[in-house]
Amino acid sequence: MTRRWVPAVAGAALVAAAWGVTAVTPAEDSAEQPFVVAAPVGMRAEGRNLALTVTGVRAADAVVNEGWRAEGEWVVVDVESEATRMETGTLLQFVTLRLGGRTYRASERPPDSMFGHPLSVGLPSAGSVAFELPEGALDAGAAGVPDELVLRFGLNLDDRLDSVLETRVPLDDLEHVGEAEIAPVDWAGS
Amino acid sequence: MxxxxxxxxxxxxxxxxxxxxxxxxxxxxxxxxxxxxxxxxxxxxxxxxxxxxxAQIVPIEVEWGQTYDYAGTTWGPATVEELPVTDEHDIPQDARLIEVTIPVVPGDEEPGCFPPTLLETGGEQRQWDQSGILLGWNTTSCALMGTEPFDIVAPFVLPPDAEGPFVVDLELVADAPAILRLPVGD
The missing domain is CATH 1.20.5 (Single alpha-helices involved in coiled-coils or other helix-helix interfaces)
Incomplete structure (x- = not known):
């Protein structure tokens, strides 16, 4: 006697297997994800042709830079950075801050910051990058605000398959000051 | 049954x-x-x-102290001079400042080239761009130099741990683009 339940069970098993394959299949862009290198505050991190140390992070109600001043919700990040292999086209132009589901690019408003600065091989530059956030974005307890900032640094505007250096800063550790200086770019140690 | x-x-x-x-x-x-x-x-x-x-163009290795004829122009030999770093230069005081000179004798046509780059042949084989803008110096290149002989003069700012011997890569603009690799010593 033909076991009529066999095709039904086999069909259900195939459907379950198909669901399983779909569930474990990586996302379409997963093959192009950047290579993330951890860059804790105070520690030098190295990626493709880029070395960088985050030396300080603080939130501020106002920022000043070379005579320029702006009020708002700011995060200022002090960095030291250099190229490690070659100088041609080597600019610190991928600088982002992720907070919750939003990603912010470093501000172009400060006249003299490390954002977009050309990097020398073996001669580190020091300066700051600054992020201008929506009002209240950093408020503790705000809906959807996670407990950390995620900073990312790289050389290419397109970070696919490139290395990015990532610094995580718990919001509890974030110093809040009234006014912060965006340090003008200079040689590190000078 | x-x-x-x-x-x-x-x-x-x-x-x-x-x-x-x-x-x-x-x-x-x-x-x-x-x-x-x-x-x-x-x-x-x-x-x-x-x-x-x-595929990248394979650099043409030029012998030490020799010239090389390409696209009707004679290039080299490259020479290097170490310059003292003073407070006038807005560079780290422990950096090295060198100036590379490449004589160019054009033929009938105006030659074309990109600014030279300096490479470590040993160590980490790092590459530096010329530092004319960084130093605020006027440098000479191939642009609009006509058909009279001239020198390409390019300063480079190097970290103290840069290791020679160094070579200069000069990318030539011609019907068949080429890169000349000229030795400049330590």
Whole structure:
């Protein structure tokens, strides 16, 4: 006697297997994800042709830079950075801050910051990058605000398959000051 | 009670000779045997030709102290001079400042080239761009220099751990672009 339940069970098993394959299949862009290198505050991190140390992070109600001043919700990040292999086209132009589901690019408003600065091989530059956030974005307890900032640094505007250096800063550790200086770019140690 | 024997799908009269399936599908199998290698061959040759057009130009290694004739112009030999770092230079005080000079004797046509770059041949094989903008110096390049002899003068700011010997890469703009690699010593 033909076991009529066999095709039904086999069909259900195939459907379950198909669901399983779909569930474990990586996302379409997963093959192009950047290579993330951890860059804790105070520690030098190295990626493709880029070395960088985050030396300080603080939130501020106002920022000043070379005579320029702006009020708002700011995060200022002090960095030291250099190229490690070659100088041609080597600019610190991928600088982002992720907070919750939003990603912010470093501000172009400060006249003299490390954002977009050309990097020398073996001669580190020091300066700051600054992020201008929506009002209240950093408020503790705000809906959807996670407990950390995620900073990312790289050389290419397109970070696919490139290395990015990532610094995580718990919001509890974030110093809040009234006014912060965006340090003008200079040689590190000078 | 007689035993019922099931013969499966093979019924009397429809039994096939061994090898029948291969014979019936011979044409398709031959096509498969030809098309599969052909597909791989065509894809491989397409990829290889794409890769070849993207391949980097292999630098032409010029002997120490020698000139090189290319596209009607004579280039080199490159010389280097170490300059003292003073407070006037907005560079780290422990950096090295060197200036590379490349004589150029054009032929009938104005030569073309990109600004030279300096390479470590040992150590980490790092590469530096000329630092004219960084130093605020006027540097000379191939641009609009006419057909009279001139020198390409390029300063480079190097970290104290830069290791010679160094070479200068000069990318030439011509019908067939080329890179001259000129030794400049330590």
């Amino acid at each position: 007689s035993e019922v024997r099931q013969e499966g799908s093979v019924r009397p009269g429809r039994r096939r000779r061994p090898g029948g399936w291969w014979r019936r599908n011979a044409a398709a199998l031959v096509a498969l045997a030809l098309l599969v290698p052909a597909t791989f061959g065509i894809i491989s040759s397409n990829e290889a030709s794409t890769n070849a057009t993207r």
